[in-house]
Amino acid sequence: MSYMENKVVLITGGGNGIGRAAAEVFAREGANVLITGRRAAALEEVTASNPAIQGFVADAADSASAGAAVEHAVKLWGRLDVVVNNVGDGSVGPMELVDADRIAAIFKVNVVYPSMVCAAALPHLEASEGLIVNMSSTYGSKAGAPLSYYAASKAAVEHLTRCWALEFAPKKIRVNAIASGPVETTFMQSRWVSPTM
Template sequence: MTGRPDDRLQDHAVIVTGAGSGIGRAAALAFARAGARVLGVGRRVDALRRTAAGHPAITVLAADITAEGAPQTVIDTAVGLWGRLDVLVNNAGATAAMPLADADAGRIGRLLALNVTAPSLLAHAALPHLRAAKGAIVNVSSTYGHRPLPGAAHYAASKAALEQLTRSWALELAADGVRVNALAPGPTESEALAAAGLPDAVVEQIKRDEAARIPLGRRGTPEEVAEWIVRLSAPAATWITGQVLTVDGGLELT
């Protein structure tokens, strides 16, 4: 994004989950610059307030979207604010290093609850409003939704599931005028690796290794990814549905 205001989504009502940091924060800001009214959702209220600071178009809601009833509360909050919902961005997710030898039911369940079940329940709760608005869903996947990831297979599988949900929902909802697409970012600067509990030295080594594999020679920025989330949501993309757009600096080619 250039940072200048525009009106691609003027007065549209948008929900962005995981809006307290990384791609989610960048997306909330990009939607606000595009003229939208944004409900930024996340677990950490302080982080959400940093996202919204100086941006009156962004309202924040602290919520654990995996909690019982939370998806409906999120949707009801947005509709209560603006009387409509045009775009749902399912960005919140967890990255978990989990070799098969260390896997257990609790860790697998928590990962799937955030990466697969919560987006599904949010989309379900949003559906009547998205049908009324002929709106859009954008799911944030990962290049590892269609690439193997040894040591984190369940994370990769959760993103593969999200991509298949995207394609299936796109067919299911096309007659209602609701578009469903996904974005698959490559390695992007964010807090995700640190949040996975990895030591700082390991995180830095992973970043160096990832950058070395990317043809463009660097990890992406949240802003570069957020631009495409907005584009997939905007009126100019009204004939695009069921697609998984990879934004990865050429990693897919290796």
């Protein structure tokens, strides 16, 4: 029996790319998986081929949807074991061309939303002695131009991860970050100037 058998996993931004791939692996290992995203059609494409994966429409720009996603996972399966904060936002471009609203939007999705998801999930993860996985980026520790606000948001994610690991250790909740390099996803194709960056 797999370690993940009958465990419950919540993956934000699970409609495509890294989130979708992670959902499929968790399901293959026996977990029940709830994926979130803004586009119902993308979620339905994933869930149609795997009964262990369910979808929940949620916009990471709306902090209130974080708690709703956690509640839905617990309603479906009665527990929560793993949270994967995968949803992300970012723009590249010269610093002087990025306005205050755009900067705030990047941090709202990449820093605030994962925080709200984890706050809502905390009592359930404590009960299951669960796991939080925060998706970072190589740019969380590596400088890059013109990536300043995306990179800064991922640096914040990595430091949140370190702080949460210490804070939640007494609750027996593990917290880790994955700093992936460029992955050819629709996110990268739509937002990044060059796939070679």
